[in-house]
């Protein structure tokens with residue numbers, strides 16, 4: 706293993722991510738688990754894991770991002786998600802453009818210059834309908850693993866229109882559709898469409914600067930990538946570790962400390 710040189714934490718509302726990088730900024734270790742209610746305790750345990758699996762963390766610079774970043778007491782610095790995501794994706798793909806990050810409970814669109822600077826951004830953390838939770842709630846109710854809903858949607862020739870723009874109302878609408886014998890896959894496809902239309906609205910509000918790049922746990926979903934590409938008429942670029950861009954950016958900032 707190359708030399709362990711910096712650590713980045715991204716404590717999101719749904720998952721906690723850690724990335725360890727070497728002196729060149731290459732990812733040498735990474736870890737993802739669900740965010741726990743007691744974040745300070747979780748971070749302590751995660752640091753023990755790093756010590757065991759990567760090496761001693763003494764004198765290793767740490768930067769934290771994500772909604773729980775202020776609870777990472779061991780961090781030398783706390784940096785916003787917008788800055789960290791921009792840093793992470795720029796290093797991962799090597800160019801600027803428009804980054805769309807869809808997480809468990811928020812989504813953001815960041816315009817990044819060809820020098821890697823944030824030019825503009827918009828963020829939605831108020832309405833669950835443009836986030837992973839919109840899909841997750843329904844997947845859970847249908848007892849389908851969230852990893853499988855994208856494939857089912859892509860394979861479905863039919864699509865149901867879900868008119869509710871709020872997760873709570875959409876859930877009631879879906880329950881009623883299921884009760885009336887509507888198929889699971891067409892409902893899932895309609896649900897994906899609803900999420901995409903909200904994200905495309907966000908992209909339009911800042912103005913798309915190609916190429917379109919994707920990050921966040923939700924873009925591991927094939928249907929999301931396909932539908933976003935179709936609706937924006939853009940080829941989408943997905944880094945090797947889409948869910949880790951915030952933690953990676955944090956580790957790269959730590960490396961410069």
Ligand code: ADP
Nearest residue numbers: 717718719720808809837852921922923925926
């Ligand atoms: P946050 O940073 O906001 O905590 P993440 O970027 O980690 O969120 O994304 C979490 C979301 O990603 C959850 O809604 C989860 O359902 C979704 N997700 C994670 N892995 C997959 C997968 N393999 N397929 C589909 N969705 C996924």
